[in-house]
Structure formats: C-alpha cells, structure tokens
Amino acid sequence: MKRPSKAILIILCANLLVVSCSRKKDKFITRNFHAVAAEFNTLYNGYNALEEGRLSLNEGYTDNYWDVLPIERMQIFDEVVLPGQSKNESFTRAEEKAVKAIQKHSMNIDGKEKNPQMDEAYLLLGKSRYFDQRFIPALEAFNYILYKYPASDKINQAKVWREKTNIRLDNDDLAVQNLKRLLYQEDLRGQDLADATSMLAQAYLNTKSIDSAITQLEIASNATKSNDERGRYRFIQGQLYNKLGKKDSANIAFDKVIELNRKTPRIYMIGAHIEKIKNFDYENGNKLELTELLTELQENRENRPYLDKIYHQIGEYHLNNQSDSLATAYYNKSLRTNSRDKLLKARNYEILGDMNFDKSIYKAAGEYYDSTLGTLVLNSKPYRVIKRKRDNLEDVIYYEAKAQVNDSILRLVNFSEADRLTFFESLVEKLKTKAKEEEEKNKREEAAKRNTGLETVNNAFGGQNPQRGTPNQATVFYFYNPTTVAYGKNEFIKTWGDRNLEDDWRWSSKVKSGSINDGVDNVDILASATEEELFDPQFYISKIPSEEKEIDSISKERNYAYYQLGLIYKEKFKEYELAKSKFQNLLESNPEERLILPSKYNLYKIYEVLGEKSEAEIAKNEIISKYPDSRYATILSNPELASGRDENSxxxxxxxxxxxxxxxxxxxxxxxxxxxxxxxxxxxxxxxxxxxxxxxxxxxxxxxxxxxxxxxxxxxxxxxxxxxxxxxxxxxxxxxxINKDFISDDNITTNYKIIFKFENPEMEEVSSFQKSLDDVLKNIKYYDLKSSVDVYNSSTVFVVVHGLKNAEVAKAFRQLIVEEDKNKIKEPYFAIASENYQIVQIHKNLDVYLNVDNN
Structure with missing residues (x-):
C-alpha cells in the first residue's frame, strides 16, 4: 500500500506544478509562483548584474573638479555601438535576465498583467539599457511601465528614470516640464523625492538656470538616504554658488560637505577644502589659520591619494603671496605625484611656464609649454591657446641658443693659451668626477641586482665580448655609458636630423623646424672623443676654431642672432630692457654694416618708450649725421612721415x-x-x-x-x-x-582652351590682339567665351580663350567665328585641355606637348 500511495502523491504534485506553471490561468497559486520565481531568481540575478556594472562604471569614471560636476557619475562614450553589441557585459546580462523574467513569468490575461513583479522586470530592462547608453530602447521600456502599469508602486521611479533618459537625449525642457508636474501631483518622500529633484537640478543646469538648480539640490540633499549622494549634491551646490560669485554661500555649502567627514567619499571633503581655499581673501583673511590648514591637509596620511591637488593648492597660496620659489617647489611636488588628473598636470606645467615667461627665461618656458601640450587634448581650445604661446617662443629659443653657443666659442677664441688650459683642465676634472660617480652608481646597481637574484649581463659596446684576463675591467651596458649614448645620439642626428619620438618619424616632413644639420652645430665633441681624448685638455683646445674665416662666420652668426633677439623682444614681447641689452651687445661686437643702422634706430625707439630722453636724442642725432641719406634719417628729420604711411617702408x-x-x-x-x-x-x-x-x-x-x-x-x-x-x-x-604626363583627350570631356602664342612681343601688340579677339568672341553664338593674357616664360606670352566645353568644339574654333570676323584673327593657335594647360604652365614643357599632340 505504501508504494501506490507514494506514486499517487508524486503524480498529484506533478499535476499541481504543471497547473501552477501555466501563465494563462489567473489563480492565486499561479500568480504567486511566477511572482516569487521572477523576484527571487531571475530579477535577483539581474539586479546583481546591474549593480556590478554600475560599480565598474563608477570605478572607470573620473570627475573633472575643474568644472561643475554632473549630478550623476556616468561616463558617456562617443563610440558607435552596433546592434547586438554592448559596452559592458554586466548590463547585457542584466537585460537578458529582465527579458527572461518577462518571457517566462509574464501573465498577460485579457489585456491585464497579473504578475506584480513585471513592472520590476521592465524597470530593470530600462535601467540596464540606460547604463549601456542605449537611451531610445531604455525610454521605450520606461514608457511601457507608465502605459501598462499605472497603479504600480514603481510608477514614480519609472517617471524619474524616463526623465533621466530624456536629459541624456538632450530633451531638457521636456524633462523639466514632466518632473515639475510629478512633484506637483505626487507627494514624493525619501529617495524618490531626492531622485526627482536631483534630476530636475541637472535639467536646470543644462538649461543654464543655476538658481533653480541650487534650490532643487538643497531639497535633494535633505531627502536622500545616501551620504555619498548628499556629499556630492552639497559640493555641486558650492560650485554653483561660486559660479554666481556668492563665495560666502559657497563656503557654507562646502562646510556641510566637510562635516560629513568619513560618511561620504573623501575626495568630496578634499575638494571642499580646496574650493574654500580658492575663495580665501588674501587681503583680509587669516593667513596663519590658512597655513595651518594646508599643513594639516598635507600631513594627514589619509590624504595621500590627493596630494597632487593639495600640493597644487599650496603652490597657488604661495604664488598669491608672491613667494615664487616656494610656489615653484610645490607645483613640482604636485607633478612628481604622477597624478592621473591630466588637467591638473597641464595647469601645473602652464603656471610654471608662465612664471618662467614672466622672468624672461624663455627656453625653460618653452619646455614647460611643451609638457603642457602633451597633457591636453589635441586641437582642443586650451591646446590651441598653449600652442600659440609655444609657437611665439620658437624664434627666441632658437636664437638664444645660437647666441649662447657662439658667444662661448668666441670667448674661448679670445682666451690666452694659459686661460684655455686652465679652463679645460677644470672641465676634465669635472668629467673625471662625473665618470667616477657613474661607475660607482653602476656598481651599486649591479650589486642590488645580484642581491635580488637577478642575473646581470655585461654587454660590450658594438657587440664585442670583453677581453679575458683583464682584471677590474668594468664593462657597462650601452645605455649606462654617457659617452656611447652621446655618440649614438650624435650619429642619429647626423643621419636623420632632430626628430620627435612619434609614429612615422622617418618621413622627411618630421624633421623639426630649424634643426637642419649644418655640420657644425650638431657635432658633439664628447661623443666623438676616445676615452684617452676625453680627459686630455689639449684635445679640446685643438677643437677651438683658429682660421679667421671660420671665426668671422661664427661672429656674424652670433651678431645676427643678437639682432633677431632684439627685434623679437621689442616687437613681440615688449621686453624693452632685454631688447636694449641685445642691441647694445650687438653694437659692441663689431657687427656688419647692414646691422648697425637698423640696430641704432631700434635703440632710439626703445629709449623713447623707456623715457630715456637724453639717450634717444643722442641716437637720433647720430643717425641723422652719419646716415643722412637713409630712410631712417628721413623719418627722424620729418616726424610726420612716421605718423603717416611711409612709401619706402x-x-x-x-x-x-x-x-x-x-x-x-x-x-x-x-x-x-x-x-x-x-x-x-x-x-x-x-x-x-x-x-x-x-x-x-x-x-x-x-x-x-x-x-x-x-x-x-x-x-x-x-x-x-x-x-x-x-x-x-x-x-x-x-x-x-610633380607629374609631367599629359592626359589623353579621350579621358577629358570638358574645359578646353585656345592658345595664341607670342614670342618676345611688345605688350602693346599683345593688348591690341586681345582687344580684337574680344570683339570677335562677342559675336560667337551659343558659347560664352572670354580671353586672358598669361605669361609662359621670360620670352613667351599666351593669349588664352576660355569657355570651350569639349575637344571637338575647341578644334573647330575657326568655324565658330562668323565670316566678317575671320580676317581679324590670322595668328596661329592650338587647342589644349585645361588639365594639360596646367601641366604645361607648371613644368614649362610646351614643346613636349606640341610634339606629342597633333595640334
């Protein structure tokens, strides 16, 4: 009896299970079975996948604290995603779970949904699509909830998410309208209120309604249950108050962020401190209190991940206090933290560049601007601004380097033999000290490698094995040897020129401007020296130019560099003192005659700008007396010419x-x-x-x-x-x-010209012929023809007829002319396609064309 009873029980349970699984029967057991199965199986796994995707999205997102933060942390990608593809597999899995819940557990009976979990399924479907940045499908899912489940307890969430999606689709006005209606019609509380008002604030921000956004953020901050969100909303409030110029209100908002302390992400607290410091009143504020705060932020171990921002702000504090050396030190400390904030790094580099620019240290400024460009988005507006600054420094850096090198060479030329020997003996001692330090450093590195169990292999330069039996011979790796490295660099420059490290560096267009190898400037003496010559003072003395022609060339090059620097400092940078020193140095250096007069005139103009009246008068009288026939003397003798237009300029x-x-x-x-x-x-x-x-x-x-x-x-x-x-x-x-090959008439269907050729003509003859030709062209029907005169070379001139549309018409040009005009045009001509005419004019190969063609 037991076995039949068990069988009957199993059959009854199976029947009950089959009946309860049916999605077409509106029964209590059926509804609850599908609701429980959907909620605690499919939707549970789907929401876990959604949360996993959100976490990965947040981890990969970096806020830009140099601008007002967005309400929601979400990175928007510009890449186009094809149907069936996804940016994040977690969101794909969440969407699949939502679809599975709908397909297997939906109970749509007589047009009504009987499973109370289906609104959750569609909400999950919309959220997964939203975070996967497929906003149109997401909008469809949220709208379906509003259409099919108006009595759902998730209806307000669906409305908020719909407006979030509208905001992402740039429908900000529609989002404002719908969210205001929702807040008016529904008594929202808690997180629903926080979500609705925060999204309304984002819509207001997008439409530049900052005051309204601040009001909504205040409501959201008080209503939210998440301290993470509260800290973010308060911080954005402070940023918006700063944007409106209300620093006191901004500081109150930042204080509320600071009060949250560890309840909210620490970056918000650090950001709030930094924003408050930016609002500091340097005239009336308590600087001692601010210094203590900065020191505390710097020394707090919990703030180590944010030292890049803290160091930068300390640098800003010292810069405002005119403590340039301290400011420079802290900007460099900020850079050494290897910050991930590219805009912060760019800002540090730019400030250091500006500081050097203001001190007229243009070479260092150029290097900092180069570093700035490396951290900015190519061709963005900030990039273009810095690029313009850097380009303006190109000439001054080039000529300063040229002047410095040639000055050094000429100084050595003027040294006595004893002074040269003393100078290079000192240089050799420095080289020996440096070589010894390098050797000791290499030994320490090799010892450290051995201690860590790493095998050290000594490679001989040039691929040769070190000689055996030579004790204490330390053969170091190629890149650890400064001499061989310098040799390699010099050989590269001699072969390829000065090039940036980038793709396709071998192309000739990649040579840096101003870096053409002239055989002198790019020669590295240290690189070409043997080990014996490297420490021999006489080797360096022998390299000093001795021939008068060579010395004179170096002197001329140096003087020209001085002249260019004087012009650049005067005209481009308005650095009149620097310009004056360059022109004065030039005039004291026995310059060529061509540079003397313009240098004196520029000095006169500089003296006037600097208010040095007596020097200006001396310079003026000297120019007028010594160079009376020059245009400068004419201008100085007749000042009205200077204010008017100088036709001889x-x-x-x-x-x-x-x-x-x-x-x-x-x-x-x-x-x-x-x-x-x-x-x-x-x-x-x-x-x-x-x-x-x-x-x-x-x-x-x-x-x-x-x-x-x-x-x-x-x-x-x-x-x-x-x-x-x-x-x-x-x-x-x-x-x-470069192409010289003519195009066959078979491949050309439009644009032909008629060419009348004149050898060594008088221009009156050409003009007379063109006038007659124009009279003839006016009488030609059906074609709008015009003529022009084109120079071919120094002895040949063309009169060209334009407007012929094909080869047949061009070759039948004589037949187009009416009978009474035929006697007016007796000169020979030939027809040519416009493309071939261009080749003839570029390469001056008319004879080749006439020999090839049958004209």
Whole structure:
C-alpha cells in the first residue's frame, strides 16, 4: 500500500506544478509562483548584474573638479555601438535576465498583467539599457511601465528614470516640464523625492538656470538616504554658488560637505577644502589659520591619494603671496605625484611656464609649454591657446641658443693659451668626477641586482665580448655609458636630423623646424672623443676654431642672432630692457654694416618708450649725421612721415611688389625682391620677399626652379611663418605637382582652351590682339567665351580663350567665328585641355606637348 500511495502523491504534485506553471490561468497559486520565481531568481540575478556594472562604471569614471560636476557619475562614450553589441557585459546580462523574467513569468490575461513583479522586470530592462547608453530602447521600456502599469508602486521611479533618459537625449525642457508636474501631483518622500529633484537640478543646469538648480539640490540633499549622494549634491551646490560669485554661500555649502567627514567619499571633503581655499581673501583673511590648514591637509596620511591637488593648492597660496620659489617647489611636488588628473598636470606645467615667461627665461618656458601640450587634448581650445604661446617662443629659443653657443666659442677664441688650459683642465676634472660617480652608481646597481637574484649581463659596446684576463675591467651596458649614448645620439642626428619620438618619424616632413644639420652645430665633441681624448685638455683646445674665416662666420652668426633677439623682444614681447641689452651687445661686437643702422634706430625707439630722453636724442642725432641719406634719417628729420604711411617702408614696398606679381610681372618681382632682401637684411619682412620671389620663380621658370627656391626659404628661414609655409609647400603641395604626363583627350570631356602664342612681343601688340579677339568672341553664338593674357616664360606670352566645353568644339574654333570676323584673327593657335594647360604652365614643357599632340 505504501508504494501506490507514494506514486499517487508524486503524480498529484506533478499535476499541481504543471497547473501552477501555466501563465494563462489567473489563480492565486499561479500568480504567486511566477511572482516569487521572477523576484527571487531571475530579477535577483539581474539586479546583481546591474549593480556590478554600475560599480565598474563608477570605478572607470573620473570627475573633472575643474568644472561643475554632473549630478550623476556616468561616463558617456562617443563610440558607435552596433546592434547586438554592448559596452559592458554586466548590463547585457542584466537585460537578458529582465527579458527572461518577462518571457517566462509574464501573465498577460485579457489585456491585464497579473504578475506584480513585471513592472520590476521592465524597470530593470530600462535601467540596464540606460547604463549601456542605449537611451531610445531604455525610454521605450520606461514608457511601457507608465502605459501598462499605472497603479504600480514603481510608477514614480519609472517617471524619474524616463526623465533621466530624456536629459541624456538632450530633451531638457521636456524633462523639466514632466518632473515639475510629478512633484506637483505626487507627494514624493525619501529617495524618490531626492531622485526627482536631483534630476530636475541637472535639467536646470543644462538649461543654464543655476538658481533653480541650487534650490532643487538643497531639497535633494535633505531627502536622500545616501551620504555619498548628499556629499556630492552639497559640493555641486558650492560650485554653483561660486559660479554666481556668492563665495560666502559657497563656503557654507562646502562646510556641510566637510562635516560629513568619513560618511561620504573623501575626495568630496578634499575638494571642499580646496574650493574654500580658492575663495580665501588674501587681503583680509587669516593667513596663519590658512597655513595651518594646508599643513594639516598635507600631513594627514589619509590624504595621500590627493596630494597632487593639495600640493597644487599650496603652490597657488604661495604664488598669491608672491613667494615664487616656494610656489615653484610645490607645483613640482604636485607633478612628481604622477597624478592621473591630466588637467591638473597641464595647469601645473602652464603656471610654471608662465612664471618662467614672466622672468624672461624663455627656453625653460618653452619646455614647460611643451609638457603642457602633451597633457591636453589635441586641437582642443586650451591646446590651441598653449600652442600659440609655444609657437611665439620658437624664434627666441632658437636664437638664444645660437647666441649662447657662439658667444662661448668666441670667448674661448679670445682666451690666452694659459686661460684655455686652465679652463679645460677644470672641465676634465669635472668629467673625471662625473665618470667616477657613474661607475660607482653602476656598481651599486649591479650589486642590488645580484642581491635580488637577478642575473646581470655585461654587454660590450658594438657587440664585442670583453677581453679575458683583464682584471677590474668594468664593462657597462650601452645605455649606462654617457659617452656611447652621446655618440649614438650624435650619429642619429647626423643621419636623420632632430626628430620627435612619434609614429612615422622617418618621413622627411618630421624633421623639426630649424634643426637642419649644418655640420657644425650638431657635432658633439664628447661623443666623438676616445676615452684617452676625453680627459686630455689639449684635445679640446685643438677643437677651438683658429682660421679667421671660420671665426668671422661664427661672429656674424652670433651678431645676427643678437639682432633677431632684439627685434623679437621689442616687437613681440615688449621686453624693452632685454631688447636694449641685445642691441647694445650687438653694437659692441663689431657687427656688419647692414646691422648697425637698423640696430641704432631700434635703440632710439626703445629709449623713447623707456623715457630715456637724453639717450634717444643722442641716437637720433647720430643717425641723422652719419646716415643722412637713409630712410631712417628721413623719418627722424620729418616726424610726420612716421605718423603717416611711409612709401619706402618694407611693408609698403612688399605690397607694391605683390601687386606687380598679381599683374604677372614676374621678372621684375624677382629682381626687385633680390634688391629688397639685400636692402632690408635682418628685417622681419625679408622672409616675405623671399617667399614671393620663390613664387615668381615658379611661375616664370617652372617646377624645378620653384622647388629649389622653396627649399631655400624652408631651410634659411625655418623659424619664421614663411619658412613653415615653405615647408608645408614642400611636403604637401609639391608632390601633387610633380607629374609631367599629359592626359589623353579621350579621358577629358570638358574645359578646353585656345592658345595664341607670342614670342618676345611688345605688350602693346599683345593688348591690341586681345582687344580684337574680344570683339570677335562677342559675336560667337551659343558659347560664352572670354580671353586672358598669361605669361609662359621670360620670352613667351599666351593669349588664352576660355569657355570651350569639349575637344571637338575647341578644334573647330575657326568655324565658330562668323565670316566678317575671320580676317581679324590670322595668328596661329592650338587647342589644349585645361588639365594639360596646367601641366604645361607648371613644368614649362610646351614643346613636349606640341610634339606629342597633333595640334
């Protein structure tokens, strides 16, 4: 009897299970079975996956404390995600669990949902899509809850999440409208109230309604159950008050964040302290109290992860107190923390660059600006601002280095033999000391490696094995030997030039401007010396230039660098004292005649700006008496010319020459450019004349001559705007123009020209013919034809007819002319496609074209 009873019991349980699993029967057991199965199985696992994804999202998100924080911590990615793909597998798993709960446990009977957990399932579905940044599908899920489950206890949450999604879709006005209606119609409390008001605050922030956002954040801060959220909302409140200029209200908000202490993430407390310090009144505030606070923040062990921000703020404090050395020390300490905040690092580098710039230490300033650029987003607005600063320093850094090197060489040239020997003996002692220190350092490193169980392998330079039987011979790794490293660097520069460490560094366009190897500046004497020569003073003495021609070249180069530095400091940076010293040093250095007069005139202008009237008068009288025929003397003798337009100034002459270039007077442009280059040598307009001359050479003599002329400008004036433009022409434009091959007429369907060729003509003859041709072209029906005069080379001029649409019409040009006009045009002509005409003008290969073509 027992076995039949057990069988019957099993069958009854199975039937009960089957009946209860049915989603089409609205029974108490069925409803509760599916509700419990959905809540404690599928949805439980789904919410766990959602929370896991949220945590990973928060860990990968870094707040930008240099701007107002967003209400919600969430990184928005710009990458396009294809259907079926996901940015985070946890959110995909959460969505799958939500879909599974709906598919297996939904009880939609007679149009009504009987499972009370389905609203939770759709809420999970919407949240997982929201965090996966698929906002349109998320919006559909939240709207479905509002449509199908109006009596759900999750209805207010669904409304808030719908508006969060609308905000992400930039529907801020709609979100404000819906959230205000929700707050008006519903008596929200607790976390629901906090979520609704915080999202309303975000919508107000997006629409620039800061006052309204502050009000909503106050409500959210008081209503939320999460101290993490409370600390964030209060901190954002303080930031917004600062944005409105209400520092007292901002400090009250930051104090509330500080009072939370360990209840909220520590970054908010540190940020609140820093924002309060930024609001400090340096005129009336208690500096002793502030110093104690900064010291306490610095020394607190819990603040170690935030020392980058603390050190930076201490640097700001010292900078405001005019303690530049202390400020510099703390900015550098902030940089040495290896901060992950790129904007903080950029700010540190920029401030250090500005400090050096203000002290006229331009080389160091340029290096700091280079570091700043490395931490900023390429082509962003801050990047472009710093790039402009850095570009302005390019010339001054180049010429300062040139002047410093050549000054050092000339100083050695002027030393007596005894002074040279003393100087280089001192240098050799320093090298020996440094070599000894390097050797001891290498020994310590090798010992440390042995102690840690690491095998040390001594590699001989050049791949040779160290000689055996040589005791105490310490062969060090290549990169630990400063001599071999210097040798390697020098060999690289001699082969490749000075190049940045970047992709495609071998391309010729990657050579740094101003770094063309001239065979002298880039030679590293230390790298080329043997070990015996390295410590021999006579080796260095032998390297000092002795030939008069070489010394004179170095002196001229140094003087030109002085002149350029004087102009740069005067015109670009308004550093008149520095400019004055450079011009004075130049005049004391026996400069070339061409630099004397412009240097004295610039000194006169500087004396005037500095209010040194007597010096200005002396300089003025000297220029008028010694150089009476110069344009400077004319300007000084007739001051009204200075206030008006000087027709003899380089700028005016350049404009007139450019107009001649526009009128195709290329030979005249070339000759006058050469004259002006010699006349204004050292003036900032010289590169402009050179580039204009190169363009005229190209138009008159063709591609090869143009390439050579542009290359000259690119190398000679590498650190000017024109030099950079020439480099761009070399790398970008010239390769596109190199092709000489003509295009077959079979491959051309439009744009042909008729060419009338004149050899060594008088311009009156050409003008007369063009006038007659224009009269003829007016009478041609169906075609709108026009003419122009184009210079081909120094002896040939073209009269060109434009507007012919195909080869057949072009070759039948004679037939287009009406009978009464045919006698007016007797000169021979040929037809040519526009593309081929361009090649003829670029490469000056008309003879080749005429031999190939049947015209």
């Amino acid at each position: 380089p700028e005016s002459l350049y404009e007139a020459l450019y107009e001649q270039h526009q009128n195709q007077k290329y030979a005249e442009v070339i000759s006058k450019s050469e004259m002006y280059v010699n006349m204004f040598d050292g003036n900032a307009m010289v590169p402009k004349f050179e580039l204009l001359k190169a363009t005229a050479i190209g138009r008159l003599h063709g591609y090869d001559a143009y390439k050579k002329a542009v290359n000259y400008v690119a190398i000679t004036y590498a650190n000017t705007q024109e030099g950079l433009q020439a480099q761009n022409i070399e790398t970008s434009m010239l390769p596109k123009l």
